[in-house]
Amino acid sequence: MSTTSNTLKIHTFTCAWCGLTATKSTSDGALRNHCPSCLHSQHVADHVEGGPSECEGRMSPIAIAVLRTGDWMLIHRCVRCDELTSNPVCGDDNQLILMRMAVRPLAQPPFPLEALGSL
Amino acid sequence: MPRRTRPRTQDQRRQRHKDVLHDRGGHRANDFRCVGCRLDVSVDAPGTAHRNHCPQCLASLHVDRRIPGDRASECRGRMEALAVFTRPDGEWMIVHQCLSCTELSSNRIAGDDNAIALMRLALRPLQDTDRASRTLINL
Ligand SMILES: [Zn+2]
Numbered sequence: 658m659s660t661t662s663n664t665l666k667i668h669t670f671t672c673a674w675c676g677l678t679a680t681k682s683t684s685d686g687a688l689r690n691h692c693p694s695c696l697h698s699q700h701v702a703d704h705v706e707g708g709p710s711e712c713e714g715r716m717s718p719i720a721i722a723v724l725r726t727g728d729w730m731l732i733h734r735c736v737r738c739d740e741l742t743s744n745p746v747c748g749d750d751n752q753l754i755l756m757r758m759a760v761r762p763l764a765q766p767p768f769p770l771e772a773l774g775s776l
Numbered sequence: 777m778p779r780r781t782r783p784r785t786q787d788q789r790r791q792r793h794k795d796v797l798h799d800r801g802g803h804r805a806n807d808f809r810c811v812g813c814r815l816d817v818s819v820d821a822p823g824t825a826h827r828n829h830c831p832q833c834l835a836s837l838h839v840d841r842r843i844p845g846d847r848a849s850e851c852r853g854r855m856e857a858l859a860v861f862t863r864p865d866g867e868w869m870i871v872h873q874c875l876s877c878t879e880l881s882s883n884r885i886a887g888d889d890n891a892i893a894l895m896r897l898a899l900r901p902l903q904d905t906d907r908a909s910r911t912l913i914n915l
């Protein structure tokens with residue numbers, strides 16, 4: 658990579674939570690809204706009223722939603738104000754955290770799994 | 777986990793409506809008919825203070841704005857169960873998304889929510905075996 662420190666600033670951001678420096682867009686051109694390593698994000702847009710949000714709280718990844726296309730979306734919740742957002746999972750997002758999130762509910766089902774019988 | 781099987785015929789449901797007249801608490805005024813599967817739902821759910829989704833298909837109505845129960849939204853769109861997640865205390869939560877305005881909300885599950893519907897939701901990320909196995913292989 659032969660980038661100057663100036664273009665580095667334009668094209669990268671530093672994660673406020675884990676300190677990783679990551680590119681603002683992925684190799685396939687998608688814009689990142691969360692850190693590819695810790696998957697955390699920051700509450701900067703107001704999704705209920707629209708426009709920017711002054712909250713700036715930490716948004717932690719809580720769930721994976723699946724689109725009809727099969728693509729995974731990452732659900733974030735703001736730890737300060739509880740607002741929820743949904744954003745596409747990027748190809749280089751931390752797979753271990755994603756998988757842990759996907760199987761976590763199955764490890765603690767609210768009912769005995771035998772009760773589901775022949776499912 | 778004995779879960780009630782709810783009668784489906786319209787006749788039986790109409791009979792139940794007479795309860796409204798005899799109910800002293802006035803709770804029944806908040807009962808609703810599910811926008812997803814048309815089930816008549818009583819808001820008195822075991823294990824939750826404020827039932828906001830259908831125990832059979834898990835669908836809900838977009839009535840709250842920022843706080844669960846504030847009923848401050850005028851959207852009234854249909855909210856579909858999108859995902860489940862686990863709170864730190866182990867309790868399952870449902871993420872709902874409004875089909876009209878795409879807003880998200882999270883809600884506690886109720887004691888009589890359909891176990892198969894919940895399980896189907898929880899298994900969704902793993903259902904696409906290609907996606908899941910790619911993720912596992914890349915770990
Ligand atoms: Zn990070």
Ligand SMILES: [Zn+2]
Binds near residue numbers: 712
């Ligand atoms: Zn916030």
Ligand SMILES: [Zn+2]
Binds near residue numbers: 811812814831832834
């Ligand atoms: Zn329903």
Ligand SMILES: [Zn+2]
Binds near residue numbers: 838853874876878879
């Ligand atoms: Zn809505």
